Amino acid sequence: MGIFRLLSFILCLSPAVYLALGWWFGFLGANTTEDFIHQSGQWALFFLFLTLLVTPLTRHLPLVELNSMRRQWGLFFFFYAILHLIGYLVLDFFFEWEDIYYDIIENNYIIVGVLIIFLLLPLAITSTHKWRRKLKKRWQKLHRLVYLIFPLAMLHFYWLIKADYIEPILYTALIGLLLLERVIHFKKSKLQQ
């Protein structure tokens, strides 16, 4: 399992390396900063999806070992969200705080983006075993915040698009399926009781 975790770690990190080099050397595209921001955001969404995929997979397939990957992928979700934020604050606005201030207060999708970062912070901080033991039952409750983060992330995505909504619709459908599986499972287990 250790080697699998290491491989996964390297694989998950490689898009960030590609983005950083691509931005620096300008091979991401003509609008390299925009590409950095869009792609880091898409990777964040991908890792949100991956994190939420773990539970249903382990329930229906003999892949119990995957449970130990949830934390790594969850943290990569946080990592790419932070990269996305850095792209916005540093690469795009380059610390022009007045413009950033107006951008945040005037644009719904930016407000939502900032909110997601704040909701993600406690999850990232309490992701260690130590915190998990310390918080006990409350840990699980706290980490259910991800079910609030998901619709907010979709909203953030919808609101920034001009016309072609195919991508956010696809992601909503995919992640929606994962949530539906949870609802069905929850109802079933209640019936059994």
Next chain:
Amino acid sequence: MPKTSFPTIPSSEITSEEKFINRRDFIQKTSQGLLASSAALILPSAMADSEFNLKHEITSYKDITTYNNFYELGTSKSDPSKNAKWLKPHPWSIEVSGLVNKPGKIDIEDILKIPTEERVYRMRCVERWSMVIPWEGFELNKLLQKFEPKAEAKYVEFKTILDPENLYGQRFPVLQWPYVEGLRMDEAMHPLTLMATGIYGKKLLSQNGAPIRLVIPWKYGFKGIKSIQKIRLLDREPRTSWNKAAPNEYGFYANVNPKVHHPRWRQNKERRIGEFRRRKTLLFNGYQEQVASLYKDMDLKKYF
């Protein structure tokens, strides 16, 4: 027709020596190529007299031809150059109808006979990025005059080719197809308003709106409708594509204005493609001297 002087370029936009040399190199190569390929071809006068052009920071040909908004060829910026083959710019004609004395069709071969000149314009997209593009083209008024607009004509409507069989983008209801744009008559007749048929002295590529497209340098890029097949003169304001899709976000006028913001983002700054720090956006994209008189006494916040 009011006499129009070309805009002066602030020193911040003056080209570095390196770019100057590259540009001179390019002109030499192009002219050699042209002379070699056909002795009958005469160098476009603007190319020889490139004083004015050289003062600009012209965006690279690669960026101009690979970073495009042309949803008929796909919605991502890199799609149109990849899918350029979907759009065949030959055979082609433009049909002019509505309030004109001589309605009719004009073939692209005859359009291309209209003498062109090089015009280096800033191009500001509503999405907050910008370029500087060396267009080849002629003033729209030259084309319209051939069809003799009637006095009642107050607006001009333009339509892009409708061909969902080949243009896969038109199979999805992202916008209402065909793409429609429009101008007020005085905007259409303004000497800065260009019908472009080339970029960098080369024929327009499909991703840039081949074989002929509109360029209105003081308006947001989406007003510059590509691959035009129909022009209609009207006595009322035409309904335009982006305005229909989101009337509170995209107005009919769409004049570049750093003080009039899009509901979802501020328009005070822009990223020039190829630059790191954002630039300040200029009123009427820097063409205030030439076009401000068109909008005097108009509330630019109301008529955005």
